[in-house]
Amino acid sequence: MPADVKHFAARRELAQAISTVERPGAAANQRIQVALATSAAESRHALVVGITGAPGAGKSSLAAVLADVARSAGRRVAILAIDPSSHESGGALLGDRVRIDEHPDDEGRFTRSIATRGSGHSLAYVTAAATILVEAAGFDLILVETVGAGQAEIGIARLADVVLVVEGPESGDEVQAMKAGILEVADIVVVNKSDRPGAQATFDRLRTGLALGAGAPELLLVSASASAGITELLTTIDEVGSRRGIRGRIRRVEAHLIAAAEAHMDAQVREATASGALTTRAEQIVAGSAPLAGALSDLFGFSEDSDA
Amino acid sequence: MAERATPIRVLIAKPGLDGHDRGAKVLARGLRDEGFEVIYTGLRRTVDAIVSAAVEEDVDVVGCSILSGAHATLLPKVVVGLRDAGASDVIVVAGGIIPEADRPALEEAGISGIFGPGTTIPEVASFLRAHARRR
Ligand SMILES: Nc1nc2c(ncn2[C@@H]2O[C@H](COP(=O)(O)OP(=O)(O)O)[C@@H](O)[C@H]2O)c(=O)[nH]1
Ligand SMILES: [Mg+2]
Numbered sequence: 001m002p003a004d005v006k007h008f009a010a011r012r013e014l015a016q017a018i019s020t021v022e023r024p025g026a027a028a029n030q031r032i033q034v035a036l037a038t039s040a041a042e043s044r045h046a047l048v049v050g051i052t053g054a055p056g057a058g059k060s061s062l063a064a065v066l067a068d069v070a071r072s073a074g075r076r077v078a079i080l081a082i083d084p085s086s087h088e089s090g091g092a093l094l095g096d097r098v099r100i101d102e103h104p105d106d107e108g109r110f111t112r113s114i115a116t117r118g119s120g121h122s123l124a125y126v127t128a129a130a131t132i133l134v135e136a137a138g139f140d141l142i143l144v145e146t147v148g149a150g151q152a153e154i155g156i157a158r159l160a161d162v163v164l165v166v167e168g169p170e171s172g173d174e175v176q177a178m179k180a181g182i183l184e185v186a187d188i189v190v191v192n193k194s195d196r197p198g199a200q201a202t203f204d205r206l207r208t209g210l211a212l213g214a215g216a217p218e219l220l221l222v223s224a225s226a227s228a229g230i231t232e233l234l235t236t237i238d239e240v241g242s243r244r245g246i247r248g249r250i251r252r253v254e255a256h257l258i259a260a261a262e263a264h265m266d267a268q269v270r271e272a273t274a275s276g277a278l279t280t281r282a283e284q285i286v287a288g289s290a291p292l293a294g295a296l297s298d299l300f301g302f303s304e305d306s307d308a
Numbered sequence: 309m310a311e312r313a314t315p316i317r318v319l320i321a322k323p324g325l326d327g328h329d330r331g332a333k334v335l336a337r338g339l340r341d342e343g344f345e346v347i348y349t350g351l352r353r354t355v356d357a358i359v360s361a362a363v364e365e366d367v368d369v370v371g372c373s374i375l376s377g378a379h380a381t382l383l384p385k386v387v388v389g390l391r392d393a394g395a396s397d398v399i400v401v402a403g404g405i406i407p408e409a410d411r412p413a414l415e416e417a418g419i420s421g422i423f424g425p426g427t428t429i430p431e432v433a434s435f436l437r438a439h440a441r442r443r
Contacts, residue, residue: 008359008360008363008393008394008395009394011360011363011364012363012366012393012394012395015363015364015365015366016366018366019314019366019443022314023314023443085315085345086340086341088341089340089341089342089343090315090343091315091339091340091341091342091343091344091345091346092315092340092345092346093336093337093340093346093348094345094346094347094348095336095348097347097348097349097350097361098348098349098350102349102353102354102356102357102360102361103360104354104356104357104359104360105356110364111361111364112364112365113347113365115315115345117315
């Protein structure tokens, strides 16, 4: 047997496991259960870092350099990069790997692109389950890059131990608008592209705008391209992470259960819409020939008392 | 609507040293619109990098965009690399300008499909639907 088969075996097993959990069902549950048992038996405790921010802010580039710094400190690092599926075709263009160097000989790295598929949120349903599998495979640091638009923030805040919000140098004017959204989810706000004019000014405005105090996010100025400020960023991530204690895996299972419930609900809504049952019931309700009460149980299988 | 089938996953790679990827990007977007999940890896990837990305992404297809016969020598190495990595069920296809004379050797080496410059995206899509492994 060529050495390479063994060499790739672990990565291949993890890659296939992620594909398995992308298809909900008994096999997916079994896989997740095995992963949880492995992590418990081997006392694995990965730190899951969510990276969010507008498209183009530099999330993928930042994930790549963070991975380099963490890797050179001997940590095993995985990147899960999420991109949207097209609502029309169901296909997706997953382009984050363009910014992430390949390290074919390094077993201590793993990168996977994930499409949102049916998820109404910008975080794929499978994301939490994927972090559980990646942790069981022995990765200490898991960087999750969101789509960076819409509802991703809510999903990533639920899943990640530490949330980074990445801003570009141009976002200074919208500090006020940004503030509310950022404060809700960010543990760390990163102004990226410090090599570009305007970044320092944005950083200064944010420092004033995000008035420091209890619960205020950490604020850092970095450049992914120049790999400047990245070691400090990783230190800050670890500090925030260690304040969180060991709820990590419980949090991931919670996030997975919520995602599974949402997937189930979304599928039922799609079905009721496509079959015409939803429209039929709405017409009947408007015409007075069927009651509003009971509609949720008839259409979506909710229990009777939940839609009295 | 019934449960959607799992989309076919395709890695689009650009082996070799030239810095031109317009065709690869057009193909990537086109296949996305045909319902494929397309992982685009960017320029100048080595054979090892293509193989490890294909393994990590658990793709069904590796599509290589090539511009000359010189690049065509890399294709058999991708096939061998996938086989050595235990991923011989992943098919390898190529698009670009490939001299007619080079085709038999490539087919012999395990390249499943070769698409010349006139091939349309729907043609590529239906080829992949017919030949990619089932899940
Ligand atoms: N000047 C500069 N450009 C950067 C930096 N980080 C990322 N970029 C560029 O910003 C663009 C978007 O980066 P990407 O990582 O893909 O952003 P994402 O969409 O948030 O994942 C790319 O052209 C990067 O090369 C940086 O620190 N400085
Ligand atoms: Mg990105």
